[in-house]
Amino acid sequence: DSGVTQTPKHLITATGQRVTLRCSPRSGDLSVYWYQQSLDQGLQFLIQYYNGEERAKGNILERFSAQQFPDLHSELNLSSLELGDSALYFCASSVGQVRIDEQFFGPGTRLTVL
């Protein structure tokens, strides 16, 4: 158990829908990262938040957005879902933001878009 929690574990939805994935970082960690793991693209960095502010952006689609709340939990919103969005979405957390330390990964949310 890494201390990072993600809900839900599984999510099945239809194309065109919108879903929200939730992540709670380890106690004391200020940074939250979102990754997408799909069969054809491997593990892709999406976005990082540090203490409520966006810090880095990766290959995140415009249909996707995220935020980090004052209690440091984060949500990843995926809208206008397409079949290709089916993937495992991982959240990770770390203590800091600049000198990157070990990232602790959550168990992931498996999204299936039908």
Next chain:
Amino acid sequence: AQSVSQHNHHVILSEAASLELGCNYSYGGTVNLFWYVQYPGQHLQLLLKYFSGDPLVKGIKGFEAEFIKSKFSFNLRKPSVQWSDTAEYFCAVNARNTNAGKSTFGDGTTLTVKP
């Protein structure tokens, strides 16, 4: 931009065989290097990391990796694998001393150890 290349997509070994998984990265600056492992049905967890100092890094479960700066490589090794090492292994890199939090991961190598 950073990139990471893992040479082997799938490696199959018998127990007690030696393991070496290749990882090469592309980046012009100073980097931090990581190996993560994902056991079947579990989340990613850190095996080992290199920030500075001794380029031979020892991690958990008998794994080690050597950073060779001239070759931009960070290969993972284990002298004798066990069936329980069956997992997917990811090499990752991020740029040091920037505010860019992104880690770039390789595509992963699936290791299957036959009992």
